[in-house]
Amino acid sequence: MTVFALYNLKGGVGKTAAAINLAYLAAADGYKTLVWDLDPQGSSSYYLNVKSNNKNETKKVFEEELAVKDVVQGSLFENLWVIPADISARHTDALLSGHKHSKKKLKSLLGGLKGFDIVILDCPPGISLLHENIFNAADWILMPNIPTTLSINSFGTVNEYFENNDLDKSKLKCFFSMVDHRKNLHHEVMQHFYKDKIFFKNYIPYLSDVEKMGINQQPLFEYANGSYAAQCFRDLWHEVKKVCL
Ligand SMILES: Nc1ncnc2c1ncn2[C@@H]1O[C@H](COP(=O)(O)OP(=O)(O)OP(=O)(O)O)[C@@H](O)[C@H]1O
């Protein structure tokens, strides 16, 4: 089982769009794939049209009142399962702080999941105890970055955090997201950072077909399979597979 986390300290950078579209492509490739929505916003759950069956489900999973395998739900797509988020996911940090092995709890919960080839964690933005759990549990941390100053600042902060906390930096892989070809700044930032092998060559441009996932409440490929946006995600997925699987 390979665990990917779609993560960034910064919000609104395309984590969820990538989590859903990469999960869809993994499932279509025949990998038994699970999306675990760890974000109380529940955006992945929304895109996959799945709601939790239990009140305060996320909280109960982290408190081990519910077994993680029992909250896995099917989706409309073959080979694709979901653990949806609910608003109780906002308590995750508080719950973790009271736990004995507070930085390894998520890893231990993932141990209760059998039969999946790929798990994709859709992470809330931030850098907290939950995120330390994510860094420990994931085999690969995929970080979308918009090629702008603030996004790159947050990339620097995450890198520094890994260095200062003896975290395995080789897990960290980045890709550019919401790239706007009309902006010189985007080109300049990308050229500068491509020197760093931490970045995948393939990137996701700013395209309204991606934004329409919200209106269609579906992965991109279900309504725009022949689009440039779909091709960009396919190219990124091929590169992720080559490097990470
Ligand atoms: N490549 C893209 N082109 C255009 N719009 C995009 C693209 N990727 C994402 N979006 C839109 O930008 C917004 C934020 O994207 P998304 O929810 O994937 O980011 P996020 O990093 O998961 O955000 P959050 O930190 O709130 O979880 C959404 O409205 C989404 O539809």
Ligand SMILES: [Mg+2]
């Ligand atoms: Mg998100």
